[in-house]
Amino acid sequence: xxxxxxxxxxxxxxxxxxxxxxxxxxxxxxxxxxxxxxxxxxxxxxxxxxxxxxxxxxxxxxxxxxxxxxxxxxxxxxxxxxxxxxxxxxxxxxxxxxxxxxxxxxxxxxxxxxxxxxxxxxxxxxxxxxxxxxxxxxxxxxxxxxxxxxxxxxxxxxxxxxxxxxxxxxxxxxxxxxxxxxxxxxxxxxxxxxxxxxxxxxxxxxxxxxxxxxxxxxxxxxxxxxxxxxxxxxxxxxxxxxxxxxxxxxxxxxxxxxxxxxxxxxxxxxxxxxxxxxxxxxxxxxxxxxxxxxxxxxxxxxxxxxxxxxxxxxxxxxxxxxxxxxxxxxxxxxxxxxxxxxxxxxxxxxxxxxxxxxxxxxxxxxxxxxxxxxxxxxxxxxxxxxxxxxxxxxxxxxxxxxxxxxxxxxxxxxxxxxxxxxxxxxxxxxxxxxxxxxxxxxxxxxxxxxxxxxxxxxxxxxxxxxxxxxxxxxx
Numbered sequence: 001x002x003x004x005x006x007x008x009x010x011x012x013x014x015x016x017x018x019x020x021x022x023x024x025x026x027x028x029x030x031x032x033x034x035x036x037x038x039x040x041x042x043x044x045x046x047x048x049x050x051x052x053x054x055x056x057x058x059x060x061x062x063x064x065x066x067x068x069x070x071x072x073x074x075x076x077x078x079x080x081x082x083x084x085x086x087x088x089x090x091x092x093x094x095x096x097x098x099x100x101x102x103x104x105x106x107x108x109x110x111x112x113x114x115x116x117x118x119x120x121x122x123x124x125x126x127x128x129x130x131x132x133x134x135x136x137x138x139x140x141x142x143x144x145x146x147x148x149x150x151x152x153x154x155x156x157x158x159x160x161x162x163x164x165x166x167x168x169x170x171x172x173x174x175x176x177x178x179x180x181x182x183x184x185x186x187x188x189x190x191x192x193x194x195x196x197x198x199x200x201x202x203x204x205x206x207x208x209x210x211x212x213x214x215x216x217x218x219x220x221x222x223x224x225x226x227x228x229x230x231x232x233x234x235x236x237x238x239x240x241x242x243x244x245x246x247x248x249x250x251x252x253x254x255x256x257x258x259x260x261x262x263x264x265x266x267x268x269x270x271x272x273x274x275x276x277x278x279x280x281x282x283x284x285x286x287x288x289x290x291x292x293x294x295x296x297x298x299x300x301x302x303x304x305x306x307x308x309x310x311x312x313x314x315x316x317x318x319x320x321x322x323x324x325x326x327x328x329x330x331x332x333x334x335x336x337x338x339x340x341x342x343x344x345x346x347x348x349x350x351x352x353x354x355x356x357x358x359x360x361x362x363x364x365x366x367x368x369x370x371x372x373x374x375x376x377x378x379x380x381x382x383x384x385x386x387x388x389x390x391x392x393x394x395x396x397x398x399x400x401x402x403x404x405x406x407x408x409x410x411x412x413x414x415x416x417x418x419x420x421x422x423x424x425x426x427x428x429x430x431x432x433x434x435x436x437x438x439x440x441x442x443x444x445x446x447x448x449x450x451x452x453x454x455x456x457x458x459x460x461x462x463x464x465x466x467x468x469x470x471x472x473x474x475x
């Protein structure tokens with residue numbers, strides 16, 4: 001039996017916001033984490049992507065911050081008291097939007113800072129004072145160095161998608177940021193997996209954490225229908241279009257391994273009539289946010305993305321995910337297909353496997369602890385079937401010569417007749433002669449002709465030289 005949000009002892013402003021957002025039953029991570037965070041204990045939580053982690057830490061933190069809520073307009077009365085760190089700009093922006101919705105009926109202020117955009121608006125917001133700061137590590141360090149952000153009064157810190165932050169290489173930045181925080185604080189760490197690196201991070205910065213694990217690590221969602229199709233690299237695009245058409249898919253994620261491949265595939269699919277946009281690291285922050293917004297609003301059918309979008313993006317009801325490229329990291333397979341089949345809904349995950357992907361598929365098998373069966377991809381006949389093509393086919397089968405349109409429409413006196421046979425070439429007496437090997441006593445004809453031409457040129461040159469003196473005398 002699932003727990004209800006109405007059973008939580010949330011403050012009235014938070015309860016009202018949650019009810020407006022349509023929250024009724026808590027997810028497993030929410031049901032287990034919220035009561036623990038409300039007690040002020042450190043938490044080390046693991047859950048699949050899309051299980052409601054943001055509410056699991058944001059709601060209890062806001063509840064605790066409201067105990068010392070300040071109505072003053074002075075920035076000094078609104079210091080940073082809760083810090084949420086995330087690996088990517090998109091995740092930071094998304095979590096910040098959720099926090100604002102939860103806190104809309106409170107006096108708590110929140111802000112978000114991430115790279116790729118101008119620092120000035122962020123600086124102005126920080127100067128006005130915020131209690132909850134959502135940030136990516138790099139841009140937060142920029143604000144700390146510029147003395148725009150002071151973290152000496154932080155009571156709560158959240159490391160969300162911690163495994164992804166370590167993958168990207170944020171560990172040195174995290175260590176620097178955590179060194180600015182008070183030692184007496186509550187630390188919450190959320191990760192898709194409990195790898196040895198994550199455990200070492202937790203041992204360094206968490207104090208007697210409560211471990212919450214609602215799903216087996218690296219377990220794919222049971223509601224996702226998975227297929228691995230064996231195709232060549234050249235046939236992947238054709239296979240993608242066929243499955244989209246056969247399944248009648250309204251929207252889908254398409255994941256590729258490189259930024260260049262992402263941009264090229266998106267352009268190619270767009271040229272072929274599919275409403276497509278790309279999401280990768282070379283896009284400006286404004287372009288990335290616009291791409292996500294267009295996809296959320298249903299203006300875009302296919303979102304072609306690198307793994308920058310593989311985790312944590314809160315886009316509901318995506319019916320399918322395509323792994324156009326098998327991911328280099330087996331764990332990314334689980335995160336990618338976690339974009340579909342969320343909150344109990346069914347979903348489709350399709351992976352295209354070419355000949356060079358054998359090792360990568362083997363890594364996924366080890367992670368999932370099961371054998372993956374490769375399915376052959378059967379393509380439909382995509383040749384055009386118009387009247388002219390039917391006429392050409394019938395004309396070829398009949399062995400006829402002439403205009404293939406006559407097979408359908410009958411001969412036309414107004415239409416010039418056309419003979420498809422190539423025109424006969426005029427005969428060349430030289431090339432039509434039979435081959436005659438040269439005799440040992442007589443030089444070949446071509447050799448005699450060459451000698452005669454050479455002798456003629458020498459004679460002409462001698463005659464010219466004899467005339468030169470006379471010409472000079474005349475001049």
